[in-house]
Amino acid sequence: MLVGAMALIISTSLHAQEIKLGSKTLQVHGFGTEGFVHTDDNNWLTMNTSNVGSGEFTDFGANTSMQITTHFRAGAQFYDRNVGKLGRWHPELDWALADYKLKPWLGLRGGKVKTVLGLYNDTQDVDSAHTFALMPQSVYSIDMRDATLSHIGGDVYGTIKTPKLGKFSYTGYVGDQSQSIQGGYPYLLQIHGITIDKSGGLTYGGDLRWQTPIKGLLAGVSYEGNHVRNTGTLNPSIALGGPNEVIPYWEQSRSQFAKTIYGDYTYKNLRIDSEYKYFWRDFTIFNGGFQALTGTHGWYQSAAYRVNRWFEFGGYYSHFDLGWIVTAPGQFDAASVSDPSRHLYDKVITARFDLKQHWYAKVEGHFMDGNAAGNNPQYPNGFYTQVNPQGIKPNTNALVVRTGFSF
């Protein structure tokens, strides 16, 4: 939190930098946020939020980029976060790419590239660009952020304008999805005696979005497929009743994909978003001994209205439910979706204050029905037994305050 506060103080005197390199210009930009979360019951998002609250909610990033020729651009960004037990101050190369745009309808991008999936997957860390302090967790869960965030590979993209049907933008990609091991899923697996030290695999997919002839209305679909393999170590005594020893561990997907469909409507200062995401994973777990199948449905409906340059308010309803089948011993079948362990319905209101051109603050209330934590969790969604050893209660209210800067 101290680091975040210092960054915010420094930010008041920071501006985007441009460095001349011959006839070219190198741009330097950065951002950072500091948050505080208080909840009434459960500890949330791996933080100890339920007593006084937690300020372990910090992130920052910086990038450089250069337009080398009219068509060719290159750049890189690093990113670091510490959100409770997530991130843990392990800096990562967020993206590093070369981008060659041959024509409006054909561009190529290569390197480590943010994955286009739905409306905001590639911009979910850019807090300054969003109304809400926390994006709808049903679709943009900060626990599972790493699972779809970026890939090392190549994209082909472009935009095609039509005289009467509006504008179509497409992105297709293939690459290796090298995931952070500081995310919610590796943290969740620790309760089963599993430590993940490497995660990744083939990923491929695409996005098609349509800027319709109706002014301000956009619609789109995305798909991402993955072949993921996680490796690390396992203590079989914890989850399987085996010997108390540490052995090599692996698990891998038999099938994993995400599908989204989304719409966005902007009229003057009003913005309305809606998005649905289905995620499916069929995993071979415990060194091939068992199988875990998980399916999640997430959708949200949000609206935000900017009153003037200083103030914006908004709200959303975020709906998430999951089901699972796990063949490992000691696992429970999924209860009815009406059970709090299988759903998380979050009603949110937010006020955003743009204090200066580069500095803003947000105040947000969450009113959550359910915890979607599962009976014996296999899928992370904000609530963890590690930080809720007394058990996870059905409902949670939360106050989130977040301030940030960008330059």
Next chain:
Amino acid sequence: MKKLLYALLLVASASIFVVQAKAQVIVIANPSVKTSEVSKNDLKEVFTGGSTALPGGGNVVPILLKAGTVHEEFLQAYIGKNDTAYRAGWRSLVFSGQASMPKSLDGDAAVVEFVAHNAGAVGYIGKTSPHEGVKVLAVK
């Protein structure tokens, strides 16, 4: 906690008001830009990062004013957003690696100077500001 949140929203709403000023804006371009007119929609595409070319005009580079009445009026008239919302859009592009931030300059004279000397540059200034060395684009 609900009461606290509602109170914060109420206080914020009540304490904020809008001051609008009026000015007149012209869109200028480097003489290398091949067209003399541009549609409002194409101009918006260029200034929001949706396109790097103007139909019939070749590749272009948008140039912004940092702040001020002319800047605000340009955004309202041609982009349909205020400065905060407009820059939020660019931040999404810049911090996700999809674009570089347009150059922002301090005043009309600086914009004219830059546009006049950089091929493909397109900017905007107050209607009464001197603008030698650049061409004025008619916005349809």
